[in-house]
Amino acid sequence: xxxxxxxxxxxxxxxxQEAHRLLVGVRGARRVGRGWIGARLYDLGRYPGAMRDVGGxxxxxxxxxDSRAGALASLDRYEGVDRRAVSASVFVRRRASVALSNxxxxxxxxxxxxxxxxxxxLIESGDWRYxxxxxxxxxxxxxxxxxxxxxxxxxxxxxxxxxxxxx
Numbered sequence: 299x300x301x302x303x304x305x306x307x308x309x310x311x312x313x314x315q316e317a318h319r320l321l322v323g324v325r326g327a328r329r330v331g332r333g334w335i336g337a338r339l340y341d342l343g344r345y346p347g348a349m350r351d352v353g354g355x356x357x358x359x360x361x362x363x364d365s366r367a368g369a370l371a372s373l374d375r376y377e378g379v380d381r382r383a384v385s386a387s388v389f390v391r392r393r394a395s396v397a398l399s400n401x402x403x404x405x406x407x408x409x410x411x412x413x414x415x416x417x418x419x420l421i422e423s424g425d426w427r428y429x430x431x432x433x434x435x436x437x438x439x440x441x442x443x444x445x446x447x448x449x450x451x452x453x454x455x456x457x458x459x460x461x462x463x464x465x
Contacts, residue, residue, distance in 0.1 A: 302326065303365040304406035306335055306396045308358030309346040309426045311373070320376055326364035333360050333398040335408055339426060341419035346426045347389065347411040357425040360396050360406055370407065377409045387412055 310317040313329065321327055338354040340347050348356045363369055370391070374381070377389045384390065394408040421429050 301365040302362045303369060304330070304396070304404060305361045305363065305370065305373070306333065306358055306394060306406045306408040307361060308335075308339065308348060308356050308408075310344075311376075312359050312427060314427070317376060320373060321361060324363045324369055324372065325366070326362070326369075328362055330360040330362055331398055331400070333358065333396045334424070335394045335396055337394075337408075337410070337424075339421040339424050340411070340414065341421050341429070342415070346421060347414075348408070349411050349414050350392075350394075355424045357423075357428075360398060360404070379409070384412070 305321075307321065309315065311321045312318060334355045334357045335348070336350065336352040336354060337348040337356040338351045339356045340349065374391060377391070378387055379389055379391055380387045388411065389409045390412050391407050392410055393405055394410075395403050396406045396408075397403050423429060
């Protein structure tokens with residue numbers, strides 16, 4: 299029996315988004331369906347970032363892929379995840395519970411912000427694709443700009459070391 303890993307994506311790796319080709323390039327990648335995780339979604343400019351929050355919902359897609367060693371390494375590089383220098387990473391890959399549209403709940407990997415920026419744009423709908431489609435030039439009317447977060451979550455800049463999109 300072939301072993302698989304699951305990955306939940308909510309931004310630029312989803313179907314129809316600019317980095318989707320990287321996801322489908324992973325050996326054995328296949329879309330399972332739509333779902334959501336308990337998190338809040340933030341607009342970081344050209345890409346979103348999620349922070350765990352049981353009171354929120356971030357909508358996206360669940361994918362399965364080959365679970366051989368290194369299968370997620372190319373996506374980790376794209377997301378800027380450095381397991382040897384976690385404090386330098388903007389995103390970390392962590393397990394999350396994904397609620398699927400059919401009511402099933404499964405565990406999957408997801409990329410989360412390591413820490414939230416001091417001022418961020420909250421995407422209240424929790425849906426990056428909807429937000430980008432509704433107002434492409436501004437990324438959507440359902441964004442509350444510059445929501446402050448508790449001091450314990452402040453500290454990183456939304457600017458990344460590379461200029462390519464994420465998630």
